[in-house]
Amino acid sequence: MTALEVRHLHKRYGRHVAVDDVSFTVAEGEIFGIIGPNGAGKTTTVESIAGLRTPDSGSVSVLGFDPVKDRAEVRERLGVQPQESGFPDAIKVAEALELYSSFYRNPADWRELIELLGLTDTWNTRYKALSGGQKQRLSIALALVGGPRIAILDELTTGLDPQARRDTWCLMERVRDRGVTILLVTHFMDEAERLSDRIAVIDGGRVAAVDTPAGLIARSSAVRQVRFRVSQPLDRSVLTGLPDVSRVEIAEGRWLVTGRGQLLSSVAGALARARVVAEDLRVDQLNLDDAFVALTGRAPESPEPSEGRGD
Ligand code: ATP
Numbered sequence: 001m002t003a004l005e006v007r008h009l010h011k012r013y014g015r016h017v018a019v020d021d022v023s024f025t026v027a028e029g030e031i032f033g034i035i036g037p038n039g040a041g042k043t044t045t046v047e048s049i050a051g052l053r054t055p056d057s058g059s060v061s062v063l064g065f066d067p068v069k070d071r072a073e074v075r076e077r078l079g080v081q082p083q084e085s086g087f088p089d090a091i092k093v094a095e096a097l098e099l100y101s102s103f104y105r106n107p108a109d110w111r112e113l114i115e116l117l118g119l120t121d122t123w124n125t126r127y128k129a130l131s132g133g134q135k136q137r138l139s140i141a142l143a144l145v146g147g148p149r150i151a152i153l154d155e156l157t158t159g160l161d162p163q164a165r166r167d168t169w170c171l172m173e174r175v176r177d178r179g180v181t182i183l184l185v186t187h188f189m190d191e192a193e194r195l196s197d198r199i200a201v202i203d204g205g206r207v208a209a210v211d212t213p214a215g216l217i218a219r220s221s222a223v224r225q226v227r228f229r230v231s232q233p234l235d236r237s238v239l240t241g242l243p244d245v246s247r248v249e250i251a252e253g254r255w256l257v258t259g260r261g262q263l264l265s266s267v268a269g270a271l272a273r274a275r276v277v278a279e280d281l282r283v284d285q286l287n288l289d290d291a292f293v294a295l296t297g298r299a300p301e302s303p304e305p306s307e308g309r310g311d
Helices: 042-049 071-077 093-101 110-116 132-144 162-177 189-195 213-220 263-273 288-296
Strands: 002-013 016-027 031-035 057-062 078-080 150-154 181-185 198-203 206-211 224-230 245-251 254-259 278-283
Touching: 002 042, 002 181, 016 042, 016 057, 016 181, 016 198, 031 042, 031 189, 042 057, 042 150, 042 181, 071 078, 078 132, 093 110, 093 132, 110 132, 110 162, 132 150, 132 162, 162 181, 162 189, 181 189, 189 288, 198 213, 198 288, 206 213, 206 288, 213 288, 224 263, 245 263, 254 263, 263 278
Parallel strands: 016 206, 031 181, 031 198, 078 150, 150 181
Antiparallel strands: 002 016, 002 057, 198 206, 224 254, 224 278, 245 254
């Protein structure tokens, strides 16, 4: 079942094209990541999905509903995090959840959400007294309080310390396990790689690629490197003759083999045939950062986690 369908979305602000041509679909139950450089059109895309912006052309379907024409239907099914600036400092956690749940026809049980999000101890705490991590978890709870089938979560862990980030990731997996489809906009490549079933890379208002994290990495992994020591003397030609190998360097007993395709299995096979054991074998691991650079030609932004504990 398709949860979201975006078709040829186009949106300009004056003469500036923010989203040129964006299309993707998200299946129910997926965590779908959106990554891209600053100004790529990510926020405009998700705000169009949420009905907060009206596209100039193209279409958006949220479980079959149009976010602009069927605003009320979409509001009941799609959860978004409220703007932080919209909170009165004096509101307490439980009051905020109770208030927001009153806006929906079939809200989730906010007491259960408090527990799920690890906010039980703070139910009577005022907003201004919450830590960064607690505020972030409250905003996730508020995105879920309407009992949505889809949640849009934007910059989920910006400003959180490493432990709070990991806790939030586990939480996202629990939310997904409850059947909620998640659209995740993030600047953090590790977060996108860890959480997303599939990722859209948006660049210059267009979709540069949609794939699983492993699929995106594989696209950029044209070049690979394998490092090792050998258990006994080996003739360099054993490796230079392999079709996947482009370069063999040997320095201070360490071999560095560069190549493409199935480099590791080619090298391992050749060593086995020569009855040589590779010691300290290391394959240089590519990650989503490499894929991002390969697809957009730019290094991913890395928002700094906060100095203090976020939690
Ligand atoms: P970031 O990662 O920096 O948040 P983004 O990928 O979310 O960027 P958008 O916020 O969608 O990108 O912006 C896309 C382009 O449209 C940018 O060049 C931005 O400056 C411009 N833009 C966004 N909102 C407006 C607006 N209300 N009026 C004019 N231009 C806008």
